[in-house]
Amino acid sequence: LSARINAIDVRLEALEKHMRRRNISFADTTMVFHEAIDEAKYIEAERVKELLHQHQKSPADPYIYAGCAGVVGALSVLLGGVSSKLLINAVQGEWTDFESVVPYLFLGGMMVTLYAQVDLQNTALQLGDAMSVYPVFMAFWIGFGTLGSIVLFENHHWKFMKTVSYTTGFLFLFLGVAMLTKHTNRE
DSSP states (O other): OHHHHHHHHHHHHHHHHHHHHHTOOGGGHHHHHHHHHHHHHHHHHHHHHHHHHHOOOOTTHHHHHHHHHHHHHHHHHHHHHHHHHHHHHHHTTOGGGGGSSHHHHHHHHHHHHHHHHHHHHHHHHHHSOHHHHHHHHHHHHHHHHHHHHHHHTTOOOOOHHHHHHHHHHHHHHHHHHHHHHTOOOOO
């Protein structure tokens, strides 16, 4: 906080010197103030660009974004399923569900997760190769969608073989994802 205050003091002193050099009256200070703000914004933007340029990107970044997009996408599918059930009930005349705030949270959550999924997936595709990023996204989307539906619909009372088959499937799914992340971009 003290560093920010010192920076503001330095900027104010520079503004005062600038005003004295130009013999600017108090009425003209608004114009000078706006010029100083524009100059400060330009300096700040250049600083941000420099910091972003210095940031070292990890080769795993596209896969992390794709995995996050898949998890958020699975959540959006679950929220979409709940929202569609609510809307079907509303069309059939059961409007009592919409008397509380919960259905609106489901609908809003679905919209937010859809936007977040698309944004994360676009970022992953900008950073990495589509032939390796998209399968990672799909693996996480399918995997977490399945897990989410098992929990949501309480479908976890299985026999031993069903548990083994799902576990084996998830193991192969994530083994494939691990192999895809070793794929390098050959440019």
